[in-house]
Amino acid sequence: MTSVYGPVADWQSDFDHADPEYNRNIHAIWEDLKAAGCPIARTERYGGAWLPLTHEMVHEIAYDTDHFTSRTVVVGQIKPHEVDHLPEFASPPAPIGGAPPITSDPPFHQHARRLLLPAFAPKKIDPLRPEIERMCNELIDKMGDKDAVDAAVEYSQHIPVMIIAHMLGLPLEDADRFRSWVHLVLESVNAPREEREGRFHEFNEYLETHIRDHIENPREDLINDLLNAELMGTKLTSEMVGGMVTLILIAGIDTTWSGIGNSIWHLATNAVDRRRLAANPDMIPVAVEEFLRAYAPVTMARLVTEDHEFHGVQMKQHDWVLLPFPAANRDPEQFENPTEVVIDREVNRHSAFGLGIHRCIGSNLARLEMNVAVKVFLERFPDFELVTDEETVWSTGQVRGPRRLPVRVLSRR
Amino acid sequence: MRVRVDSSKCQGHNRCYALAPELFDVDDLGNASELNDGVVPAGLEDKARLAAANCPEFAIIIEE
Numbered sequence A: 001m002t003s004v005y006g007p008v009a010d011w012q013s014d015f016d017h018a019d020p021e022y023n024r025n026i027h028a029i030w031e032d033l034k035a036a037g038c039p040i041a042r043t044e045r046y047g048g049a050w051l052p053l054t055h056e057m058v059h060e061i062a063y064d065t066d067h068f069t070s071r072t073v074v075v076g077q078i079k080p081h082e083v084d085h086l087p088e089f090a091s092p093p094a095p096i097g098g099a100p101p102i103t104s105d106p107p108f109h110q111h112a113r114r115l116l117l118p119a120f121a122p123k124k125i126d127p128l129r130p131e132i133e134r135m136c137n138e139l140i141d142k143m144g145d146k147d148a149v150d151a152a153v154e155y156s157q158h159i160p161v162m163i164i165a166h167m168l169g170l171p172l173e174d175a176d177r178f179r180s181w182v183h184l185v186l187e188s189v190n191a192p193r194e195e196r197e198g199r200f201h202e203f204n205e206y207l208e209t210h211i212r213d214h215i216e217n218p219r220e221d222l223i224n225d226l227l228n229a230e231l232m233g234t235k236l237t238s239e240m241v242g243g244m245v246t247l248i249l250i251a252g253i254d255t256t257w258s259g260i261g262n263s264i265w266h267l268a269t270n271a272v273d274r275r276r277l278a279a280n281p282d283m284i285p286v287a288v289e290e291f292l293r294a295y296a297p298v299t300m301a302r303l304v305t306e307d308h309e310f311h312g313v314q315m316k317q318h319d320w321v322l323l324p325f326p327a328a329n330r331d332p333e334q335f336e337n338p339t340e341v342v343i344d345r346e347v348n349r350h351s352a353f354g355l356g357i358h359r360c361i362g363s364n365l366a367r368l369e370m371n372v373a374v375k376v377f378l379e380r381f382p383d384f385e386l387v388t389d390e391e392t393v394w395s396t397g398q399v400r401g402p403r404r405l406p407v408r409v410l411s412r413r
Numbered sequence B: 001m002r003v004r005v006d007s008s009k010c011q012g013h014n015r016c017y018a019l020a021p022e023l024f025d026v027d028d029l030g031n032a033s034e035l036n037d038g039v040v041p042a043g044l045e046d047k048a049r050l051a052a053a054n055c056p057e058f059a060i061i062i063e064e
């Protein structure tokens, strides 16, 4: 896929977070920027965007919902205010946005958020453990006795989709379609616009059909709960239900798939940590937190609401601002030896799941899936290694994780 | 030792509950609270410190 913007000339003044080079060399790019005395990079691509790199800045932006709106959290070629006058493209304005609560600002945000929180509370999520364990084992059974397996294609990408489809009440046979829409929303942000629009249309039609089916044939699942839920005294419109379902599909699939893939990538490239965890599975929960810190999958975005100065740069209304939680997690002001992966790190206030009011609603589920997926992989493949760097393919855009991850199995059970 | 959750900062990351369920609880909406009025039973001081050291929002206060 080629970017409409062409190759990056300079990461300080012309960055492109959706250029394949960015996710491939993300840590070196940040280190170079910081070494050049640049804590906040700029680009004129996408109509103008900023990339702050310190924990302090990321924290401040996440908390300052007055200057930074969530109306659109994925940087795109078109800014919402540019199409507000075109009914076929316009998205609902702040404080609601197209996919509440992630696109919402206070005071509306908390009302939408409350509708989703109970379904993802620890006491609801913890009982899913045996089911996830069974799924992970089944995926490994299917691999047979090949010398090399693709830990992304044959393993990580399936786990979150199965759980999300089940929770929402959507057919699991459509898993490939869900993944292709997730790709559309998150990865191909710099592809030609006409290609993108037709696919969006298809996605919306799919959701409308299934929501209509849920209205006609009620059953017990999250779509049903949302259709019956009340928000500030009135039932949700089917558009709003559609927006929330989109959010859960998009937010729940790619992210966790990346989190599992990043963890396996680390283990495949680090024999000491791999053997230590295989021998001491009770260390996995703490190690997963360290993988979440060091390889946080998700960068969010905000739009600037009014011209203002921010840490010495002049931000303009409608500028995009990326919110790279992964960079905040490697800030030496917050973490000792931030570039080192320490699988038994004790002090770990990482922000992989965000900071402030938008804290990831799915964090309990994502953590459970990552813990089980890593545990089962190590149980079944106590030793394995990366086939080659070249064959590892990274995602592009705001969610970072391996999309191809061939590993050689050195021992199996 | 006592622990306290600053509810104006807590965003429900649930790290405290995962690391020290003897000391914290979380409700359906993700709000954490301290159990037993925040009194930390003898022997659980390290767990209390660990929970505080892993709260991303700096919402856990320890009073020694």
Ligand code: HEM
Residues within 6 Å of the ligand: A062, A070, A073, A101, A102, A103, A113, A116, A164, A247, A248, A251, A252, A253, A255, A256, A259, A296, A297, A298, A299, A300, A301, A325, A352, A353, A354, A355, A357, A358, A359, A360, A361, A362, A363, A365, A366, A367
């Ligand atoms: C490792 C996996 C995951 C990571 C790293 C992750 C990360 C994040 C981050 C950083 C945010 C903050 C957004 C912002 O500040 O604008 C967020 C929000 C959200 N996430 Fe996740 N997420 C993951 C998995 C999931 C899963 C499995 C689900 C649901 C099934 C989910 C649902 C949501 C929702 C609904 C929000 C919006 C919350 C709000 O705006 O109040 N996420 N996630």
Ligand code: SF4
Residues within 6 Å of the ligand: B005, B009, B010, B011, B012, B013, B014, B015, B016, B017, B026, B030, B031, B032, B054, B055, B056, B057, B058, B059, B060
């Ligand atoms: S870890 Fe911090 S933010 Fe998370 S629930 Fe506990 S007190 Fe709240």
